[in-house]
Amino acid sequence: MEKKIKKLIIDFVRDYPKEKELRSMWQEPLVKFSDAEDEMYLKLKEVVSPTHALPKELLPGAKTVIAYFIPFKEYIIQSNIEGKLSSWGWAEAYAETNSLINSLNTHINKELEKLNYRSNILPATHNFDEDILLSDWSHRHVAYISGLGKFGLNNMLITEKGCCGRLGSIVTNLNIEPSTRNNEEYCLYKTSGTCKNCVKQCVNDALKDQFFDRFKCYDMLLENAEIHKEVGLADACGKCCVNLPCSTKVPIRSGF
Template sequence: MADLASRIENIINDQVKMSQTITSYRKPLVGFASAHDPLFIKMKEIIGTHHLHPCDLLPDAKTVIAFFIPFAEDIIQANRKDPAVAREWSVAYIETNTLIQTISQKIKEELEAEGISAVTQKATHNFNEEDLTALWSHKSAAYVAGLGTFGLNQMLITPSGCAGRFGSLVISAEIPSTSRPSEEYCRYNRDGKCQFCVNHCPTGALRVDGLDKQKCYAHLLAVDKQFPDLGLCDVCGKCAMGPCAFG
């Protein structure tokens, strides 16, 4: 199914190139994981029993497709320089969530035309707003699919950094799995020398020993009120502005 993998990568690349967004992007990353990878079972231990297995989404699941759309440098620099949350970053969040939905739907339509089942997941806001638990994690799916390693900032850091957005979907066709990286992409986890994300968290929600999700989310909701014309824009990204932003 190597040809199928290439076609899926082409769909993702083409959709990003054709996107008529204000936001500009770098080249997307794409990875594949077996739907029966033991890590998907382990997620119920690490994340919680509420987290769905690929086969919960699609009974005949064989492969999980994960992709990362990295923001262009100007988007990152704007959010680095702005003492608050940059409008450019907020627009990128909104536009890229929509783009992820478009990409996922395009892949689904293309595959279903060939008799391959596919299930998509929302780009965001697929979580319980009270306890902040999500039934499906795009970042975790991307980890299993070999796109990166988790950092101190709770982000998945890829070879192209962590400043961008992830998407994933489950399909009934088998595609060879992508190898997971053998190196550690987070500088803190590698040698303990970087705590940029902790030092730049505007609320202190992010600490070396973990993340206070409720404190973080309260800040995101406050940011949303700053951009009433953009729709739901609960975003910050200051923890993704360090050396790991680009890779």
């Protein structure tokens, strides 16, 4: 069943641009799984928010959390290197990927129903409290628990295909063997105290070595959303993800 779910996700992402008459913006996704009763989910009420949901609060009888990373193609990443504002291409990719994730989760839900399993359809984003900017379901932390990658200094998840892309997840009562979590760090700063390019590239002075001002970051996201409103809701920035050793790969395995 693990292979079937992975193929389902990979095929959907591959075919989506043609079906929606979009430019192809995505590489093949990465897919991992975690046990819905993994004790790390309890820790998210401390690490993320006291209101962070447990899998079984989203779906009674939950067995598995499916987490996936959809990497952007290189031209999307390159488009966002210059300037203070996010590029049109990055904003478009952000908005379109959110729509893709919502459609993908609906598709997974329907396919699981055919097999007499249930799932909870989770939105790609905007499931957070705007006053405190904390989420009740963090796709990044869920992806970490599921073994998709490790957090970098930029607070993004560094996967085998880097950190430039979008994360999604879905909770199901289908029982799938959990993926293995790698114990090694992927971020150069965390392994050797070097790099810190993500901090240097933060255009609104929100990211520091030891501190992240989520409100300053959100101000920048809203500025970009206003500039790029023709592509949909694109409250994105991405400057701390692009032009980095970890943008498209795990840097500690690439000789950096």
